[in-house]
Amino acid sequence: xxxxxxxxxxxxxxxxxxxxxxxxxxxxxxxxxxxxxxxxxxxxxxxxxxxxxxxxxxxxxxxxxxxxxxxxxxxxxxxxxxxxxxxxxxxxxxxxxxxxxxxxxxxxxxxxxxxxxxxxxxxxxxxxxxxxxxxxxxxxxxxxxxxxxxxxxxxxxxxxxxxxxxxxxxxxxxxxxxxxxxx
Numbered sequence: 001x002x003x004x005x006x007x008x009x010x011x012x013x014x015x016x017x018x019x020x021x022x023x024x025x026x027x028x029x030x031x032x033x034x035x036x037x038x039x040x041x042x043x044x045x046x047x048x049x050x051x052x053x054x055x056x057x058x059x060x061x062x063x064x065x066x067x068x069x070x071x072x073x074x075x076x077x078x079x080x081x082x083x084x085x086x087x088x089x090x091x092x093x094x095x096x097x098x099x100x101x102x103x104x105x106x107x108x109x110x111x112x113x114x115x116x117x118x119x120x121x122x123x124x125x126x127x128x129x130x131x132x133x134x135x136x137x138x139x140x141x142x143x144x145x146x147x148x149x150x151x152x153x154x155x156x157x158x159x160x161x162x163x164x165x166x167x168x169x170x171x172x173x174x175x176x177x178x179x180x181x182x183x
Contacts, residue, residue, distance in 0.1 A: 037081070047059050072109065104170065
């Protein structure tokens with residue numbers, strides 16, 4: 001239940017809408033929804049399509065070799081979203097957010113070539129870190145949810161403790177750094 005309710009799409013939708021509000025209030029929420037479309041909705045549809053056609057086992061894409069196909073597909077959607085947002089003049093904080101997500105995906109893909117890192121903890125940790133950078137340190141009060149997500153991934157035997165710890169550190173360090181530099 002934890003893995004499913006606190007999966008990457010949940011965090012992505014939350015962070016894009018909250019960052020949209022921070023960037024430009026009501027119009028920013030519109031930008032957040034555009035970002036969520038390319039960073040969460042289209043990727044989920046792509047994953048469901050692949051699952052339905054037997055290209056990978058399930059929506060969590062548990063097999064490392066399947067992730068080597070899925071992650072570039074997600075990256076293509078996120079890249080298209082970045083291009084659209086830049087062309088349409090999205091607030092810089094919004095494009096920084098989505099570019100930070102793309103760079104984190106690149107780091108995840110590179111690690112996935114050799115090892116299965118936790119995308120669940122990378123995304124949750126990165127989302128909270130970027131929210132804390134925008135809204136202030138109070139956002140860190142929800143950081144224990146990252147540990148809960150990590151625990152669920154280990155408990156389900158989808159990841160080792162090392163894989164969730166590396167995902168947590170990677171998400172926070174990469175997304176936080178890129179977001180800070182670009183916003």
